[in-house]
Amino acid sequence: MRIGEMNWMQVESYLQVDDRCVLPLGSTEQHAYLSLSVDSILSERVAAEAAEPLGVPVFPALSYGLTPYFKDFPGTISLRMETYLHILQDMLDSVYRSGFRRILLCNGHGGNAPAGAFAMEWMADHPDASVRFHNWWSAPKTWAAVQVTDKVASHASWMENFPWTRLAHVTAPEVQKPMTDLELLRLQNPAGVRRMLGDGNYGGFYQRDDAEMLAIWSVAVAETRALLEGPWA
Amino acid sequence: MRIGEMNWMQVESYLQVDDRCVLPLGSTEQHAYLSLSVDSILSERVAAEAAEPLGVPVFPALSYGLTPYFKDFPGTISLRMETYLHILQDMLDSVYRSGFRRILLCNGHGGNAPAGAFAMEWMADHPDASVRFHNWWSAPKTWAAVQVTDKVASHASWMENFPWTRLAHVTAPEVQKPMTDLELLRLQNPAGVRRMLGDGNYGGFYQRDDAEMLAIWSVAVAETRALLEGPWA
Amino acid sequence: MRIGEMNWMQVESYLQVDDRCVLPLGSTEQHAYLSLSVDSILSERVAAEAAEPLGVPVFPALSYGLTPYFKDFPGTISLRMETYLHILQDMLDSVYRSGFRRILLCNGHGGNAPAGAFAMEWMADHPDASVRFHNWWSAPKTWAAVQVTDKVASHASWMENFPWTRLAHVTAPEVQKPMTDLELLRLQNPAGVRRMLGDGNYGGFYQRDDAEMLAIWSVAVAETRALLEGPWA
Amino acid sequence: MRIGEMNWMQVESYLQVDDRCVLPLGSTEQHAYLSLSVDSILSERVAAEAAEPLGVPVFPALSYGLTPYFKDFPGTISLRMETYLHILQDMLDSVYRSGFRRILLCNGHGGNAPAGAFAMEWMADHPDASVRFHNWWSAPKTWAAVQVTDKVASHASWMENFPWTRLAHVTAPEVQKPMTDLELLRLQNPAGVRRMLGDGNYGGFYQRDDAEMLAIWSVAVAETRALLEGPWA
Amino acid sequence: MRIGEMNWMQVESYLQVDDRCVLPLGSTEQHAYLSLSVDSILSERVAAEAAEPLGVPVFPALSYGLTPYFKDFPGTISLRMETYLHILQDMLDSVYRSGFRRILLCNGHGGNAPAGAFAMEWMADHPDASVRFHNWWSAPKTWAAVQVTDKVASHASWMENFPWTRLAHVTAPEVQKPMTDLELLRLQNPAGVRRMLGDGNYGGFYQRDDAEMLAIWSVAVAETRALLEGPWA
Amino acid sequence: MRIGEMNWMQVESYLQVDDRCVLPLGSTEQHAYLSLSVDSILSERVAAEAAEPLGVPVFPALSYGLTPYFKDFPGTISLRMETYLHILQDMLDSVYRSGFRRILLCNGHGGNAPAGAFAMEWMADHPDASVRFHNWWSAPKTWAAVQVTDKVASHASWMENFPWTRLAHVTAPEVQKPMTDLELLRLQNPAGVRRMLGDGNYGGFYQRDDAEMLAIWSVAVAETRALLEGPWA
Numbered sequence A, B, C, D, E, F: 001m002r003i004g005e006m007n008w009m010q011v012e013s014y015l016q017v018d019d020r021c022v023l024p025l026g027s028t029e030q031h032a033y034l035s036l037s038v039d040s041i042l043s044e045r046v047a048a049e050a051a052e053p054l055g056v057p058v059f060p061a062l063s064y065g066l067t068p069y070f071k072d073f074p075g076t077i078s079l080r081m082e083t084y085l086h087i088l089q090d091m092l093d094s095v096y097r098s099g100f101r102r103i104l105l106c107n108g109h110g111g112n113a114p115a116g117a118f119a120m121e122w123m124a125d126h127p128d129a130s131v132r133f134h135n136w137w138s139a140p141k142t143w144a145a146v147q148v149t150d151k152v153a154s155h156a157s158w159m160e161n162f163p164w165t166r167l168a169h170v171t172a173p174e175v176q177k178p179m180t181d182l183e184l185l186r187l188q189n190p191a192g193v194r195r196m197l198g199d200g201n202y203g204g205f206y207q208r209d210d211a212e213m214l215a216i217w218s219v220a221v222a223e224t225r226a227l228l229e230g231p232w233a
Helices: A008-017 A038-054 A081-098 A114-125 A140-149 A190-197 A210-229 B008-017 B038-054 B081-098 B114-125 B140-149 B190-197 B210-229 C008-017 C038-054 C081-098 C114-125 C140-149 C190-197 C210-229 D008-017 D038-054 D081-098 D114-125 D140-149 D190-197 D210-229 E008-017 E038-054 E081-098 E114-125 E140-149 E190-197 E210-229 F008-017 F038-054 F081-098 F114-125 F140-149 F190-197 F210-229
Strands: A020-025 A102-107 A130-135 B020-025 B102-107 B130-135 C020-025 C102-107 C130-135 D020-025 D102-107 D130-135 E020-025 E102-107 E130-135 F020-025 F102-107 F130-135
Touching (some): A020 A038, A020 A081, A038 A102, A038 A210, A081 B081, A081 D081, A102 A114, A102 A210, A114 A130, A130 A210, A140 A210, B020 B038, B020 B081, B038 B102, B038 B210, B081 B102, B081 B114, B081 C114, B102 B210, B114 B130, B114 C081, B114 C114, B140 B210, C020 C038, C038 C102, C038 C210, C081 C102, C081 C114, C102 C114, C102 C210, C114 C130, C130 C210, C140 C210, D020 D038, D038 D102, D081 D114, D102 D114, D102 D210, D114 D130, D130 D210, D140 D210, E020 E038, E020 E081, E038 E102, E038 E210, E081 E102, E081 F081, E081 F114, E102 E114, E102 E210, E114 E130, E114 F114, E130 E210, E140 E210, F020 F081, F038 F210, F081 F102, F081 F114, F102 F114, F102 F210, F114 F130, F130 F210, F140 F210
Parallel strands (some): A020 A102, A102 A130, B020 B102, B102 B130, C020 C102, C102 C130, D102 D130, E020 E102, E102 E130, F020 F102, F102 F130
């Protein structure tokens, strides 16, 4: 259940019987022809659908993340890593104070990976809590579903193009973009990243059939739900 | 226009002809019987409606703010002030790099006031940009509209109870709660704050007629839009 | 009693019977024709006079504060907000360790307002202590006394011109400066602030009769003393 | 060439003709029966052997890294992530000031992965430099060589047991330890990690034949050298 | 000239012809029977007297410094080292922006020594400025004058007992306290420091004849003035 | 015993019977014709030889320190003071968690002096531990041995030229360099420091007879060992 659809009294009641919650981690960054909010939309939505039948509260997505390499695509906002650690610290400390002890970080953006490392540090300071870092799109079953559909899948390609991330009145190209050399990409400054990527898609078609997308989505929801169910530490 | 409904190419086009944007500042905190997301919902929505006819982009609300005094109401998340300054720094730096130069911080939570002070510091470091800090609910015309409606208005009372912040299936009391002694409240630790506030409303009715609410809202939208129109520095 | 007139043994004795103290918050910044130390002088002096009959210790004013907008007036020193939070943290932690539990932050500079917000955060971490943030010059009774005297009163105008803040051999203009547009002022970078302000006075006469000043002062001392007397949380 | 075998004049001469260098990233942490310095020894040594024929300077390994989960194994030192970012910032800034522009971070410890993310942030601030983050042991060719030798290979197992990391007078068990459930491990606090791991080996034999080890080593040296040779951005 | 006796216009005029200033560094800490402000009083006063005939501005003493070991003497305030570096950074940045380029840090407290190390870091970032760190009481000539007067001299002993640091109505012991074992003292926690020190004097008489004191003082003033005169870098 | 020659089980056994350890503090910086690692080599080696007969573990030298003034000598790496404090905090916290309570910081570089001040702050937070800061080369007996050998001794001169710090194939000048004016040196920016120092030696011969060096070394090892033996607080 989304926190925005709860008041504090309902959270207090919930905490009498359960101690799980989800913190979705998003980003505001270029996704080629798609919404700048793709990663926030997807991480919050997959979490909300996964948590719904369990009654687990899902906090609002943190809309900003780590994406320095996309700085030359206008509209992108990137936090410093140090800032990001502080936010995670404060968010985890706050839900811990509320009484949550099993916390799923449902991440929607590859660049946010240091959040997983930070979770280990935070757990060492809070030995009675457990934090699970989850990249929803690259978890084993979801990734397998993507690969079965089309092996050429990447950032800002069809695999992020859902009915809820594509924009009205924007038509994406119908070609299959060749994959970018990712190892070379990682050596670039932001100008080089923009030069190599052009429209921002790393490689693959820009859109596929919605039936395929919904099939992948249902795998992702189920896989995320299974993690919420446990086991936890 | 909400950034979530734009892609980077559209932002780039916009920046050819304009350099204004809005960063809404929210909070996830107790609002008595209302949604924990009241401040995020309202700050983003008033900004989006104000900006719509001007075509000015509105970034996703920062869903977390400064609210240490509400820590004992479960579901509340409070960032440290130091963390908050870092986020503001990074967000302002990022939109500045994109090319924005006139930035409205549309704030929905009184506790976030230090963001206004920080804006002064940031401007001293970026002399070709101008940042305006705007508490949408207490701006002169909006506050006047509130006062005309009912002088007993406060945090989590009717004045924050809009169709888009109240919860389905939750019925608020029909009494007018007496105003809390705010000076005494500010001397309390979180336990004392909870003890003094009870359900969290600072004082006043919990709900009023929607026609009154929509009238206030339209004042707020117009007042926010006027700030976007200028003058700027 | 000023801490500079006490030794540690006297503080230890005092703490056997009382736990109140005052931390005055000043600033070193332009005050037009007046001393650069106006805010430090006044915050420490009003605190010392208020505390005298109560025997409450008054620490030395923190001579530096938050004033980025005055950076283009030579002689002004501005701390970063992050720095300021750290100082307040350390000062509060230190007096707490000494045994003080009721602490008045007697502030002399509007730009230091984030200290009040920080006090809320610090109290959440120290639930057995209470911190009161007090802008001595704008507290209700003192502000009323100023308004009764002359409604055009502001930074660096007559309302800060006391025998102990004016400079020998400096003669201030005898005109009443029109009030600056404060809303426009807040959108300026430091160069714009200096351009708008000229000599630094925001508006009003530069000096009034000392009898009027001493009357205001006695209200301020009494109002500050009343806060020390309580109630506290 | 190790920096410890150079003086500043030699570095200055080198910088006339080349701008590459290596910063090895180590850790001081439990490695079961092996040296607590395994990750520092290996990262510095593989870098030094790789760089030798190219004449590229190799700085001393940073002997401390990110390893909060091993805090309950005595002798382990773990830096906070925030600290680590500051060190990387200062080290990169310093070699940049010396004149280096192509910098290989040769990492010996999985937990140091956030250094790779930080490199992206730093490059965005230094667009004329390129930083490559390299996990020497899991790079494609080296990892393939490990897998061909024995698929059950992990932290503190045979794959880290070289003549230069094993201890005199310490005899390791001759059994093949079953692999630990890594997903469950990541949910543990330090006490849980120690409980699950016992001696610290994640799984696999404790030692294999040195001929096998030297074969893997030569692959690793060659693979690291190839990265130094480029291409760079 | 004390900054508190100047306005910004006078500082601006001064900067047309000179670029020197003094930042006195004090401390609020136990000094046995003497004022808790000894180090602030002395550092600001010696600077003001030294600077007077040169017309060099002297900023208000920073009243708080580094003194963690005295935390168990009530009334002592100790800043964290990290805080202190930030203050120095901001103060130096501010006077640099005003136009000062030759800055004397006139220090009154041994524990503030890291300010001298920080000055080196700051100068590396501001190559057209020069900062001199000066411990006024232990500079060669002043220290020689102390030694000639009485070799048993230390913190809180006679050597800090001036007419402007001793307290009315407090009578100090007339004995010569034996010197504390300083090496052992440095290994103590605050409770151990208090236990070893008793009243806080490290060793020596508590008071000597004022003629002796004024003779030492005039040496200190002259020595400080000579540093202001140069040479500078 | 060097930690690199121990595994965690051996450290655990040691901690059953003792709680002392050594953290050597080095630097990577110009040392004229000598190795850039002089300070790391010497601090770790003197600690290891001193600790050997006592069985006290010696952690790997922290290879990087505070040396902003040498930034214009290529190959020098300087950490910011703030970074350095964080590292010391984390290292001390980590060994404390392992169970160490008497910790010798064996320092090899004058610029690292703030580590000694930080140790006082850390001890105030950990009252059951004791930290001793030791500049091995300037401790009383070692410095006396240096002075007896040759009074003109300084950074990068003969007094740092040991068989284990000089470089193969590098021949140092045979002259006695006149001492640099250290007071003037401290006022310089990095460019000025390089200009004044030339090759980097502060003054004195570049090399002396190894018999003399080994005699000094044995004094240093004995003096360092004596500190390990105590007394401690």
